[in-house]
Amino acid sequence: MWRTTWLIAALGLRRSLRDRSILIQALVAPIVIALVVGAAFGSGFSLNVTIGIADADRSEISTQIAKGLVGSGGDGIAFSAVGDPQSVEAAVESGSYDAVVVMPAGLGEAVLAGEAAQLDVVGAATDPLATSVAQAVAGGVAAELQTARVTAVAANQAGVEDVTASIQKAVASPPAITVEQGEVDGTFSVMAYFAPGMAMLFLFFIIGDGARSIVAERKQGTLPRILAAPVSPTSVLLGKTAQVMVVGVLSMTAVWLITWLGFGADWGDPVGVFVVIVAAVTAIAGISLLITGFARTENQADALTTIVALLFAVAGGTFFLGATGVLNTMRLFTPNGLALSAFVDLSAAQSGLAGVMPQVLLLLAIGIGTATAGLLALRNKVLS
Amino acid sequence: MRAALATARVEWIRFFRDRIAMFSTIALPVVLVLLIGLSFGQSNSRLPVGLLSENPGPLGTSLINELEQSAAVDVTLYTDRRDLYRDIRMGTVGGGVDVPADGSPVQVYVQQASSGAGVILSTVNAAAAQVSTRAVAVDVLSGDVPVARAEAAVDDALAQVPPVTVAARSLGAVNEMEENRFASAVPSQLMLFVFLNGLLGASALVQARQLRVFQRTLATPHGLGVYLSGLGASRVAIALLQSAILLGLGVLSFGIDFGNPVAVAVLVVVYSVIAGAAGMLLGGIAKTPGQAVAVAVPAGIVLGMLGGTMWPLSVVGPLMSRIGHLTPQAWAMDAWNQIINDGAGLAGIATELAVLTGFAVGLSALAVWALGRHARTGR
Numbered sequence: 001m002w003r004t005t006w007l008i009a010a011l012g013l014r015r016s017l018r019d020r021s022i023l024i025q026a027l028v029a030p031i032v033i034a035l036v037v038g039a040a041f042g043s044g045f046s047l048n049v050t051i052g053i054a055d056a057d058r059s060e061i062s063t064q065i066a067k068g069l070v071g072s073g074g075d076g077i078a079f080s081a082v083g084d085p086q087s088v089e090a091a092v093e094s095g096s097y098d099a100v101v102v103m104p105a106g107l108g109e110a111v112l113a114g115e116a117a118q119l120d121v122v123g124a125a126t127d128p129l130a131t132s133v134a135q136a137v138a139g140g141v142a143a144e145l146q147t148a149r150v151t152a153v154a155a156n157q158a159g160v161e162d163v164t165a166s167i168q169k170a171v172a173s174p175p176a177i178t179v180e181q182g183e184v185d186g187t188f189s190v191m192a193y194f195a196p197g198m199a200m201l202f203l204f205f206i207i208g209d210g211a212r213s214i215v216a217e218r219k220q221g222t223l224p225r226i227l228a229a230p231v232s233p234t235s236v237l238l239g240k241t242a243q244v245m246v247v248g249v250l251s252m253t254a255v256w257l258i259t260w261l262g263f264g265a266d267w268g269d270p271v272g273v274f275v276v277i278v279a280a281v282t283a284i285a286g287i288s289l290l291i292t293g294f295a296r297t298e299n300q301a302d303a304l305t306t307i308v309a310l311l312f313a314v315a316g317g318t319f320f321l322g323a324t325g326v327l328n329t330m331r332l333f334t335p336n337g338l339a340l341s342a343f344v345d346l347s348a349a350q351s352g353l354a355g356v357m358p359q360v361l362l363l364l365a366i367g368i369g370t371a372t373a374g375l376l377a378l379r380n381k382v383l384s
Numbered sequence: 385m386r387a388a389l390a391t392a393r394v395e396w397i398r399f400f401r402d403r404i405a406m407f408s409t410i411a412l413p414v415v416l417v418l419l420i421g422l423s424f425g426q427s428n429s430r431l432p433v434g435l436l437s438e439n440p441g442p443l444g445t446s447l448i449n450e451l452e453q454s455a456a457v458d459v460t461l462y463t464d465r466r467d468l469y470r471d472i473r474m475g476t477v478g479g480g481v482d483v484p485a486d487g488s489p490v491q492v493y494v495q496q497a498s499s500g501a502g503v504i505l506s507t508v509n510a511a512a513a514q515v516s517t518r519a520v521a522v523d524v525l526s527g528d529v530p531v532a533r534a535e536a537a538v539d540d541a542l543a544q545v546p547p548v549t550v551a552a553r554s555l556g557a558v559n560e561m562e563e564n565r566f567a568s569a570v571p572s573q574l575m576l577f578v579f580l581n582g583l584l585g586a587s588a589l590v591q592a593r594q595l596r597v598f599q600r601t602l603a604t605p606h607g608l609g610v611y612l613s614g615l616g617a618s619r620v621a622i623a624l625l626q627s628a629i630l631l632g633l634g635v636l637s638f639g640i641d642f643g644n645p646v647a648v649a650v651l652v653v654v655y656s657v658i659a660g661a662a663g664m665l666l667g668g669i670a671k672t673p674g675q676a677v678a679v680a681v682p683a684g685i686v687l688g689m690l691g692g693t694m695w696p697l698s699v700v701g702p703l704m705s706r707i708g709h710l711t712p713q714a715w716a717m718d719a720w721n722q723i724i725n726d727g728a729g730l731a732g733i734a735t736e737l738a739v740l741t742g743f744a745v746g747l748s749a750l751a752v753w754a755l756g757r758h759a760r761t762g763r
Contacts, residue, residue: 021678029682036689040700047431047478047503074502075494092555114545121552126559128429129456133503135552136456140510142548143517149548150541151521158537160528169524176443176519177512178489181501184480188473202682209674303403310412314419319694321474326422349470 004231008239009246012210016247022209025202026251027258034195034259041190049130050078051137052097056085059108065141066103077133088122098130099123101138111145114153144171190321191265192347193340196280197318199255200336203248203284204309210244211285211292212301214378219298223382233382237375241285248281268346272353276346279360280339282367287335290370293377312336335366387606391614392621398588399622408584409626413577414633420569421638430458433504434468434480437461441486443515448483450511455552457507469493479504518542559725566638568696571720574630575655575713576693578623580684582659585619586676589667589755598759608759612664612752619660620653627652644729651719651733654740658712661747668754692717712743 016022055066069079082091088100102120110117119138123131151170155163214237217223226236256273259265267273288305295301313319315330316337331337342359345351353360399405437448452459460477462468471477472495479501480493492508494501518538525534561568592598601611631648634640642648663680670676688694690704691713697705708714719736722728730737757763 021672021675024675024678024682029678029685033682033686033689036686040689040695040704049503074505077502077506089555111548116546117548119548119550121550123552123554125554125556126562128554128558128562129431131552131554132429132454132456133431133507135550136454136507136510138510138550138552139454140506140513142550143510143513145548146545147513147517147520149545150517150538151524153545154521154525154534154537154541155528157540158525158529158533160525162528166524166528169527170520173520173524175509175512175516176523177447177486177516179505179508179512180489180491181505182482182491182493184469184472184493184495186473187495188475193474198685205678205681303407307403307407310408311415314412314416320420321476327419344470344474348473349466351466 002235005235005239005242008236009242012213012240012243013246016206016210016243022206022247022251025206026199026247027254029202030195030198030255031258033198034191034255034265035263037194038189038191038263038265047076047129048078049076049098049133050080050096051130051134052082052088052091052100053079054082054085054088054100054102056105057103057107058105061108061111061145062103065145069101069137069141079137092122092124095124098127099134101134101141111149114149117145147171147173186350187266188348189265191259191263192267193321193344194318195255195259195265196252196267196277196343197313197316197336197340199252200280200284200316200339201309201313201318203251203281204288204305204312206251207244207248207281207285207288208291208301208305208309210240210247211288211374212298212305214240214382215292215295215298215301218382227382233379236382237378241289241371241375244285244288245281248285249278252277252281266347267343268350269352272346272351272356273343275353275360276339276342276356276363279342279363279367280335282371283335283339283363284367286367286370286374289374289378291374293374293381316340335363338363387604387610388614388617391611392618395615395618396621399585399618402588405581405584408577409581409622410629413573413626413630416577417566417569417573417630417633420573421566430454430456431478431503431507432476433457433459434462434471434477435459435483436463436465436468436480437483439485440483443486443519444483444490446515447490447508447511450515451481451508454507454511457504481508560641560643561721561725564638564640566634567640567642567724570630570634570638570640571724572693572717574627575691575716575720576684576688577630578626578655579659579662579687579713580680581626582619582623582656582661582663583666583680583684584677585622585660585663586666586670586680587673589615589664590670590673590676593667593758594673596762598755599762602759608756612755616657616660616664616748616751619663620656623656623659624652627656641724643723643727647719647723647728647730647733650730650737651716651723651740654737654744655712655716657744658740658747661744661751664751665747665754668751668758687711687713690714712740715739715743 053066053069055062066081070081073079082088082100088102091097092100100122102122104120107117119142121131121134121138123134148167148171152163152167155166160166227233256267260267291304291308292301295304312334316334317327317331317340318336332341338359342356345356437444440448451457468480472480472493475495482491490508492504521538522534601608666676666680670679690708691711692708693713697708697714715736719733722732
């Protein structure tokens, strides 16, 4: 029996490898798409904000604040003084600054008198993030002013002798919480997300074609003739299953090796990657066999495969990286979304095989379950 | 003319019998628009930041509260450091903030290759200042008076002193696409799917070629030209139907203001011709229906990505944007931006329309050549 199974699988494989459509879908399409995404987003997350500081007050306090902020900046954020505090709006509209923090005239006086005081932030409606960042920075300045004021009032109340010294001490004190910058090591290539995602989308088409060939051969009369020989229907079905599994694993492995070794997209721990590839192909093959087993005609199977493949691709996050909301929850209910989460755990979270075992086991369970149901249905068809 | 219309009618009926075509023409784009609107609907005024806090003290807790209310960052809570690092590496969060027990410094993490750490640092520092007022004041005063007295005095002072507030205002108007997420999702999905469907139509043409339909039209008194115009008309009509459904959905369900209706109509018609012609060209050169589909899906996706229908070309570098403008998608998306955001009319999108018309004429000529060659030579 194993010899016939092997012969059938090998014949199918040879035919698949000669088919140029399969080559396009299995290799060219996922790699080209991943390269396009990589070229578009290769440089990673980047953000640059320039915030102007406009001192319309020119009091001692406002001058000190401006001095403290200008030049403080950091990676991706810069502060610079606005020359003419009267033309803040023009400076924002012309794009010289993404947003401006304005210290209005009378600020210093109001702060010293213990009266309500206000800082203004002017931004452009088209760049809401810069406006929010300027707003947060101004909030920090306001808090420092408030600390000085509260200290002054409390020092008087508590009967501290040298109130001025207390205020100076309060102004000089760092916040009660210190903030340090750390770095997350390791990089992630978007190709390591889009290459497997797209490869799985096209696998549905390729594996679906392979599974449907059983139905086609029955219609053409090849299958009854094979069965007239001393060949069991089980070995025919197993041969076909082995064929689609090998095509699937070969094509995904090739996509992995080419994007990794050829284009530097690190998919993570090689053992983990290969196991996830096998598990993902098992699940996709199982679902294809199920569709073929229960569809009434070849056309119906074709239509269902396309619809299922595209729906899974959309819901599984094949087209988007980092979706939130509904899409983020939905993706774990699709086989390709599950596999993608495992691929991401391997590449971006630097997990090993153990870390992706839950997804692997689920994918294998889905694959074996659907394949069993599909093969039983197909067996009845073959025998009928 | 009548013969061409009859051909178009037959093609139209054949199309509606094809369930895959119906699905990818109507259901899939609608589902995608909904999902994109719902999944990426958050405002872009805040930077996504992951927050990790195992055992924050009272100060740490108020810092977390302050960050959650911050105008600048959109905080997501993480319980697993590995998950936070994963999302930072992927860039799905701009950075991470780790709030440990009081007394230890707060850590701000960013990705190695990214810039923007300063934005998160500034925001967290500002929040730290905001929650430090009481602690700093108490700390300063307790140098001179007993802690209990210092605390009582500071709490009194906090209740008395009016706050220093921040008032923010924005200049100019928010454009429609930034205000209404669907206003960019609908036109971009429309451009993606009208073209993809146009290409998928190639499969039926290859079948027709295999059945020698084109050769037979040569025997009719109308000839190949009439048949091809009928065929083309049906393809354009399908693209127009698809456009009408998605645009209607956009106006009725999502309240999108698409701007100048004449400009929209002309853009949609020219683009439909492009999509139909591209499909007829592919139908004229693909060898089998399977090969047509195998090329159509990836080609539709790749051109859609290059042309800015999956993400705006404003976020990619100048080189990718220039490459993108080799596709009709990019010119169509430019036109949509100008119509929807800048209120452009026909004159405002004249350049884009001229380029798109060039694509339409060129692709149609190529399609007629390919199908004509097939009809004459049988290849």
